[in-house]
Amino acid sequence: MSSSAFPRSLPAPRQAFEVDTSLDRLPVDDVWDWLHTKAYWQRQRTRQQFEQQLRSAHLCFAVYDTSRAADELVGFARVVGDGVALAYLADVFILEQYRSQGLGTPFMRIILDEDGRKQVRALRPWGVLPVADKRPGSGAGCCMPTSPSRGISRCAPSWS
Helix, strand or coil: CCCCCCCEECCCCCCCEEEECCCCCCCHHHHHHHHHHHCCCCCCCCHHHHHHHHHHCCEEEEEEECCCCCCEEEEEEEEEECCCCEEEEEEEEECHHHCCCCCHHHHHHHHHHHHHHCCCCEEEECCCCEEECCCCCCCEEEECCCHHHCCCCCEEECCC
């Protein structure tokens, strides 16, 4: 999939934050550090395995704070899939100091709009089965049961 629509700014009032899919821009050491020290699901993997995951990912998304002199990593998500019919969302995080600022929802919308609707038939959080979304008019959805992603992707729509 082409990432020509990136980088893309988050909607107002969060224009100082930008989402990009470029691996050349991605601060791999920062992503590795967070996943290896904070993410219980990634701690057993080696740096070499992590780098292989990045290379084989369908797309990687990163959020940056562009108000800093050097763009600072704010969050990350990796999409794993075949690029046609199925994709899984993995390794989603927003750094602790940026949480509760309303960044997670627009970040997820950009990921879901870009990859879920345009590229694949179904985008699911890793290891999650579809469940009914109880909000009126929302249709089916899927929920992420893991605590680190509670605020970011509590419920993601399903387009399958």
